[in-house]
Amino acid sequence: MRILDPTIQQKATKRTVPMASRPQSLSGATIGLLANSKSNSMALLDRLAEILSDRYQIGNVVRISKGDLKAPMSRVDADRLVGSCTAVITAIGD
DSSP, rough: OEEEEOSSOOOOOOOOOOOOOSOOOTTTEEEEEEESTTTHHHHHHHHHHHHHHHHHHHOEEEEOOOTTTTTTTOOOHHHHHHHHHHEEEEEOOO
């Protein structure tokens, strides 16, 4: 009989990642909305985009739904958000 030990034997390395800089204004900004594909997540984000549009006159909105809530976002979607958005908002729904 072979018994396997699933515990990690190495110590985790601590990694520090700097926070992204905040935009000075949202006026005219392109906002990314990333939904995790649970029900109502995009509805919540769409409502938030309406509020931001009314209050801060945001520009374009880029909407992305992951398709599978358990999977990470695809590289293509991440590149799209990074390349075109001033800020990105994510949400879960239910």
